[in-house]
Amino acid sequence: MPSPSDTAMVEAVATWFAREARELPWRADNRSPWGVLVSEVMLQQTPVVRVAPVWKEWMERWPTPADMAAASQADVVRAWGRLGYPRRAMRLRECAIALVAEHGGDVPRETDQLRALPGIGEYTAAAVRVFAFGERDVVLDTNVRRVIGRAWHSRPLPPAHLTRPEREHAASLVPVGSRASALWNAGAMELGALVCTARAPRCGACVLAPSCAWVAAGAPGLDQAPRRTQAWQGTDRQVRGRVMALLRDADVPVAVGGHASLGDVEPGQLDRCLESLVADGLVTLVSADRGAYAL
Numbered sequence: 001m002p003s004p005s006d007t008a009m010v011e012a013v014a015t016w017f018a019r020e021a022r023e024l025p026w027r028a029d030n031r032s033p034w035g036v037l038v039s040e041v042m043l044q045q046t047p048v049v050r051v052a053p054v055w056k057e058w059m060e061r062w063p064t065p066a067d068m069a070a071a072s073q074a075d076v077v078r079a080w081g082r083l084g085y086p087r088r089a090m091r092l093r094e095c096a097i098a099l100v101a102e103h104g105g106d107v108p109r110e111t112d113q114l115r116a117l118p119g120i121g122e123y124t125a126a127a128v129r130v131f132a133f134g135e136r137d138v139v140l141d142t143n144v145r146r147v148i149g150r151a152w153h154s155r156p157l158p159p160a161h162l163t164r165p166e167r168e169h170a171a172s173l174v175p176v177g178s179r180a181s182a183l184w185n186a187g188a189m190e191l192g193a194l195v196c197t198a199r200a201p202r203c204g205a206c207v208l209a210p211s212c213a214w215v216a217a218g219a220p221g222l223d224q225a226p227r228r229t230q231a232w233q234g235t236d237r238q239v240r241g242r243v244m245a246l247l248r249d250a251d252v253p254v255a256v257g258g259h260a261s262l263g264d265v266e267p268g269q270l271d272r273c274l275e276s277l278v279a280d281g282l283v284t285l286v287s288a289d290r291g292a293y294a295l
Contacts, residue, residue, distance in 0.1 A: 002172055009151060009211055010173055010184050016207040017187030022194075024048065025056055026131075027186075033107035033132035034065055034099075040127045041092055041119065046083050048193075054081055066105045068096035074295035077282060078248045086244055086282055091119025109133040130185050134178040138171045139185040143192025148173070150196060150214035156221035157198065239265055239273045243293075247283060253292035 002010070021027070026039035038058060042051045058079060062068035068076065073093055080089035095117045099105055107128065108114055114125035129135040140162065148170055149155035159166070175181050195206045203209050203219065214220075239262075246261060247254055256262065262270060274293065277283040286292045 005211065006152075006173060009208055010175060012207045012211075013147075013187040013191055014175075014180060014183035017183055017190055020194075021186070021190060022048070025052060025059075031132070032063070033109075033128065034063075035059055036132035037095070037107055037120075037124070037128050038092060040124045040131075041088050042083060044088065044124075045085060050083060054079075054083055062096075064105060065096040065099035065107070068093055069100045069105075073281075077244075077295050081248070082241075082245070084241070087280055088119065090281060094118035095120065107132065109135060111137075127185075130182050134182060136174060136176065136178055136181040137185075138167070138174055139189065140167065140170055141189060141192075142198075143190075143196075144170070144185070144188040145192075146198065147188045147192045147196050147208070150201075151208045151212045154213040154217045154220075156214065156219075236269065236273050236276070239269060240277055243270075243273060243277060244282065244295075247293060247295050250294070253286040253290075253294040255290050255292050257291040 024039075025031075026035055035055075039051065039055055042055055061079065062071060071093065073090060076093045077086050077089045080086050083089075098117050099107060103113070109129055109132075111125050111129065114120050114128055115122070120128075123139065123141060126137040126139045129137045130139050142158065145158035145162070145166065149158045149166075152169070173184070175184055191206070191208070195202050196208075199222075201219075201222075203212070203215050206212065206215075209215050242262060242265075243256060246256065246259060256274060257267070257270065274283070274285075278285060278293075283293045283295055286294050
């Protein structure tokens with residue numbers, strides 16, 4: 001049961017969000033559950049500014065699960081463009097096929113049915129229930145966890161893994177009403193994305209600052225918090241992306257090994273990346289003699 005101060009903080013975030021929310025296409029009144037599901041998958045590890053134009057193109061091309069289920073995997077992966085982690089595109093197509101086969105082409109609203117869909121985990125299922133259907137649920141992404149951790153527990157950053165006490169406390173904060181639940185979940189996420197950011201929080205502009213435990217403690221620990229850095233140049237992930245870009249822009253199979261655009265890649269690394277792309281089902285070897293691949 002939330003305390004009066006908890007309720008006041010939650011209501012402050014909801015009021016702020018109702019006033020300051022970004023106008024994102026998947027928040028429009030005419031959004032569909034399918035559109036919400038696609039947006040949530042696209043937004044995993046990808047900024048809003050990159051997702052919005054691709055999402056609009058997808059909704060125009062495949063407005064329903066049945067439309068996507070009828071598309072080829074190559075077309076779906078090609079349309080994914082440069083959003084990164086292209087396996088998400090494959091999973092969305094697999095999800096669309098499952099929706100047509102098992103749910104008549106509709107997105108279900110029950111947690112167990114959503115979780116049974118390809119590529120749909122706990123977070124995405126909860127987000128679809130809240131943002132598409134107005135159900136009361138707990139939507140816990142990194143932004144929400146950071147807001148709650150700072151404002152209620154004076155933690156500069158959330159722990160690497162979601163704990164049971166963290167989940168239970170987050171659940172206790174969710175208002176009972178469906179609209180209030182959606183406003184809190186979306187508002188906490190928006191506040192974490194725009195104001196209570198990981199490395200440069202704008203506490204002076206935060207609606208929770210007057211009651212934030214972390215601010216009251218002097219905002220400690222942020223400088224000492226480990227920075228999550230990941231090498232990119234020359235990594236297998238970068239090479240995989242370059243191969244995918246090459247094949248995505250080609251209308252015919254490409255002899256990848258001898259292609260000039262990949263001439264700086266060590267042959268052993270290129271072979272390893274091609275094998276992993278084939279194993280992931282993202283590309284196929286069309287001609288072993290020519291070393292030609294296609295989406």
